[in-house]
Amino acid sequence: MRLDTVAFRYGRRGPWVLRDVTLALGPGDIIELTGPNGAGKSTLLRLLAGLHRPRRGKITERPASIGYAPERFPADQPFTVTTYLAHMCALHNLPRDASQHWTHLLNLDHLLNTPLPELSKGSAQKVGLIQALLPSPKLLLLDEPFSGLDAATLAQLPELLATLAANGTTIVLSDHQRLLHHPAITNLPPIRHLHLANNTLTEPTPAPTSTPNPTSPIAIRTPGPGSPTSPPEAPSAPKPTPESLAEDAASRAVTTPGTPTPSTPAPGPDAPPATASPNARAATASPDTSTASASPAASGVDVSAALDQTPAPPFPEASTTPRSPVQVINAPADAPEQGASSKDPQPTPPRTSQSTSRTSTQEPPDGPHTPSPGAPLQPTPDTAEASTGATNGYSRRTASSQSSSDVPDGWTVLEVVVRADEADAVERELRAAGRTVRRGASE
Amino acid sequence: MIALIRFQLAGYLRSMRFLPPLIVAVLLVLLVFGQWPSGPDRIKLATGTLGDAAAFMVPLSAWTSRSLLDTQPTVQRWITLLAVRQSAIAGLLAAFTASTVLGLILFAAPLLQALTIGVPAATTAAAALLVPLACAAGTLIGAWTSRAIIPGAGASLLTLLAILTASLLLGLGRLSFLAIPYLDWIKAAHNGPSNLQSSLPAVLLHLFLWCAAAATGYLLTLHRQTTPT
Numbered sequence: 044m045r046l047d048t049v050a051f052r053y054g055r056r057g058p059w060v061l062r063d064v065t066l067a068l069g070p071g072d073i074i075e076l077t078g079p080n081g082a083g084k085s086t087l088l089r090l091l092a093g094l095h096r097p098r099r100g101k102i103t104e105r106p107a108s109i110g111y112a113p114e115r116f117p118a119d120q121p122f123t124v125t126t127y128l129a130h131m132c133a134l135h136n137l138p139r140d141a142s143q144h145w146t147h148l149l150n151l152d153h154l155l156n157t158p159l160p161e162l163s164k165g166s167a168q169k170v171g172l173i174q175a176l177l178p179s180p181k182l183l184l185l186d187e188p189f190s191g192l193d194a195a196t197l198a199q200l201p202e203l204l205a206t207l208a209a210n211g212t213t214i215v216l217s218d219h220q221r222l223l224h225h226p227a228i229t230n231l232p233p234i235r236h237l238h239l240a241n242n243t244l245t246e247p248t249p250a251p252t253s254t255p256n257p258t259s260p261i262a263i264r265t266p267g268p269g270s271p272t273s274p275p276e277a278p279s280a281p282k283p284t285p286e287s288l289a290e291d292a293a294s295r296a297v298t299t300p301g302t303p304t305p306s307t308p309a310p311g312p313d314a315p316p317a318t319a320s321p322n323a324r325a326a327t328a329s330p331d332t333s334t335a336s337a338s339p340a341a342s343g344v345d346v347s348a349a350l351d352q353t354p355a356p357p358f359p360e361a362s363t364t365p366r367s368p369v370q371v372i373n374a375p376a377d378a379p380e381q382g383a384s385s386k387d388p389q390p391t392p393p394r395t396s397q398s399t400s401r402t403s404t405q406e407p408p409d410g411p412h413t414p415s416p417g418a419p420l421q422p423t424p425d426t427a428e429a430s431t432g433a434t435n436g437y438s439r440r441t442a443s444s445q446s447s448s449d450v451p452d453g454w455t456v457l458e459v460v461v462r463a464d465e466a467d468a469v470e471r472e473l474r475a476a477g478r479t480v481r482r483g484a485s486e
Numbered sequence: 487m488i489a490l491i492r493f494q495l496a497g498y499l500r501s502m503r504f505l506p507p508l509i510v511a512v513l514l515v516l517l518v519f520g521q522w523p524s525g526p527d528r529i530k531l532a533t534g535t536l537g538d539a540a541a542f543m544v545p546l547s548a549w550t551s552r553s554l555l556d557t558q559p560t561v562q563r564w565i566t567l568l569a570v571r572q573s574a575i576a577g578l579l580a581a582f583t584a585s586t587v588l589g590l591i592l593f594a595a596p597l598l599q600a601l602t603i604g605v606p607a608a609t610t611a612a613a614a615l616l617v618p619l620a621c622a623a624g625t626l627i628g629a630w631t632s633r634a635i636i637p638g639a640g641a642s643l644l645t646l647l648a649i650l651t652a653s654l655l656l657g658l659g660r661l662s663f664l665a666i667p668y669l670d671w672i673k674a675a676h677n678g679p680s681n682l683q684s685s686l687p688a689v690l691l692h693l694f695l696w697c698a699a700a701a702t703g704y705l706l707t708l709h710r711q712t713t714p715t
Contacts (some may be wrong), residue, residue: 093709094564096711109568117559130496133489136570174565 044068044091044182044213049100051083051090060086062242064100070181070211073232075218078239082215085114088184088240089216093214106213110180114187114217116171118159124170125155128177135178145173148203149196165191176207183207185216190475205231221477490576491583494554498584503553507546514542518565519595523603530678531601533613535596537675537682540616541668543592543688545650547585547624548631552579552646554557555632563634574708578629579699585621585628593617609679612686616671623666626700627653634708667692 046066053058060083068074068091072079076084089095090102092111120127126140135141146152149169154162164171168191175183189197204214211230216223223234238245461469470480498504501636519539523531539562555577567573593614598695602611627649636642656665674685 089564092568093566094567110563111568113561113564115561117561117565119559120562121497130489131565131569134493134566136489178569365710366656 044102044104044106046090046097046102047100049090049097051086051095051097051099051101059242059273061090061239061244067418068182068213068215070213071208071232072213072215072235073208074213074215074235074237075221075223075224076237076239077217077219077221080276082239083242084239087215088186088215091182092184106181108178108180108182110178110183112168112171112175112183112185112188114190116167118162118167118170120159123156123158124151124162124166127159127170128173131177137177141172142177145176148199149173150193160185163191165193167194169196169211170194179210179212181212182213183212183216184217185214187219188216189218200266201231210234219475219477230470293428359437487570487572487576487579490570490573491580492567493509494558494577494580495583498580499553499558500590501557503557504550504584504588506552507553507588508591510549511546511588514592515595516543518664518666519592519599522598528603529605530676531611532596532599532605533679534672534676535598536593536605536610536613537672539593539596540613540620543585543589543617543620543667544624544627544653544668546588546592546620548628548646548650549624550585551581551628552642553628554584555629555634558634567568574634574705578625578704581629582622582625585625586618589617589621606683609683612683613675615686615690616693619690619697622697623653623693623700626697626704630700631703633713635704646651663692665694 044067048062049061049064049066050059051061064087076087078084086095088111090097091105092109093102093105094111118396122130124146127140128146130140132139144397146155151166151169156165156480157166159167159170168188171184172188174183191199192200203214204223208214223231236247238247459469471481472482519535523529523535525531554694563573570576597610597614600613601607627646631642631646633639633642636645653664653666654668656662657667657669670685670692671682671689674682674689
């Protein structure tokens with residue numbers, strides 16, 4: 044399949060969404076499409092599917108059988124899961140029960156008689172995935188396929204994609220969570236990384252494997268008492284097995300280190316990790332600091348969008364303010380000086396029950412012309428203020444409470460304290476942005 | 487394609503969108519066409535009722551068609567388009583099926599009157615040919631104003647009313663070839679069975695050509711929107 048200088052815009056006078064997109068896709072390719080929100084990833088997927096016509100250029104050699112899983116499955120339809128899938132089977136000239144294999148695999152059997160409008164987001168997403176997989180497509184287009192899925196399904200999908208790719212299916216997916224870069228995923232063929240920004244598509248550096256790159260791992264973890272941490276693996280460390288991914292996912296942790304992007308001002312793939320110094324780590328953590336402090340519940344800010352796109356100021360005022368509903372403590376595992384600074388709890392009385400979290404962040408690469416949130420930023424003295432001012436009676440775990448072996452090179456740990464009532468929202472947003480989150484016990 | 491027609495009809499029935507036009511059709515049957523013609527002109531009246539019922543089918547079919555074609559969310563239309571490339575034709579056929587069923591409900595009473603009162607069978611049979619063509623014309627008007635063509639609900643509703651009005655009023659002037667020939671067949675029907683029978687060939691041909699042009703334009707428009715390069 045080829046795209047030759049494809050350009051597209053909605054309407055004759057609308058702004059160009061895509062320009063000069065030239066691309067060749069081969070059987071068995073797995074293409075990961077990244078880019079900031081609104082960059083045109085979904086539009087490109089629909090162009091690939093043939094649902095939009097390019098305004099300029101042409102798309103040739105498109106496979107006849109195409110599976111398309113939309114970003115939001117249209118659940119507003121008057122069917123139950125089983126009747127809907129039966130109709131989809133009929134559309135593909137398949138037996139009525141052809142979807143049983145997939146519903147069983149994706150653990151949807153217990154919802155077969157549930158009306159589509161009553162499905163949760165993740166369950167609806169599964170239905171969308173199943174209908175895309177039904178025809179055994181030669182071109183599989185997945186628009187944010189991992190969004191909202193439960194841990195068990197998340198752990199299964201990479202292997203499923205690998206099997207499809209091995210059978211010659213071309214897979215193009217947009218994925219903010221970058222799940223395919225989990226270190227536990229070892230059986231995927233090389234993933235091509237395409238980045239869409241400023242209306243153009245670039246293929247920065249071919250991601251050689253699904254192994255994580257130390258320059259852009261993203262993880263947020265909240266250690267629970269006795270809960271095993273599953274940190275992103277350092278390049279030199281032995282790879283975990285796929286089971287570890289399931290374990291990881293089952294323990295509500297998603298680790299999604301990203302691939303490098305040349306446009307990122309950060310060092311390239313061969314460069315030393317951006318977290319070579321504590322300062323760099325602290326600075327790298329700052330975008331999360333800013334976005335976490337602007338909690339969705341408090342301010343309506345889209346955390347994931349901000350994480351993806353916004354080169355936040357090094358340390359926002361909100362995070363240094365004791366009244367901030369979400370407080371962030373920078374506590375890299377191997378930066379005891381910061382951990383020590385965080386051992387002085389502010390004598391502010393706790394407003395609500397709070398959850399503790401340990402956060403390890405490093406921003407994903409962003410567009411070629413977008414300042415990368417992952418670029419090392421210079422730490423400011425506010426870091427310490429943020430650490431000390433963000434306690435609210437919270438008993439901190441610092442680097443000393445977590446083995447430094449848990450945090451590989453290139454990762455930064457943030458401890459995030461949020462109000463109990465907004466913890467779910469913040470966690471959801473951070474997961475959507477590709478961080479690893481583990482919830483700790485409130486103290 | 488049959489699977490897609492079934493899928494669309496199932497969605498239409500399950501969503502209960504068929505109820506408003508059905509209720510209107512039943513009310514028309516009960517209040518307008520349910521009155522049995524009597525008197526010396528009863529045959530002429532029964533024939534006129536056949537023409538009136540066929541004319542009412544056009545707006546009702548347009549309404550039915552528009553509501554059926556808009557049942558599916560846009561993303562679902564994309565999904566079905568990838569599964570069945572002729573989804574536009576399937577949609578038209580599904581809408582035509584629903585419209586025809588509604589038309590038969592509407593036409594049942596006038597047909598029964600014509601058969602029992604003594605309207606010539608040949609005239610009645612010819613008039614029955616109006617049913618599918620009137621339903622097809624209405625289906626196409628509804629399709630042209632469905633969300634696939636006019637995304638805005640308000641704009642599409644106004645366009646639907648405008649097209650229905652224009653299709654009637656254009657029959658009064660020089661551009662009558664652009665109109666649906668309601669006026670021709672209503673006038674002929676009220677003039678008696680023989681008049682209707684003699685007028686019907688021209689009316690049916692006109693209606694058929696109108697439907698063919700409208701269907702071609704609709705399918706080409708959707709084809710340009712969705713067909714991959």
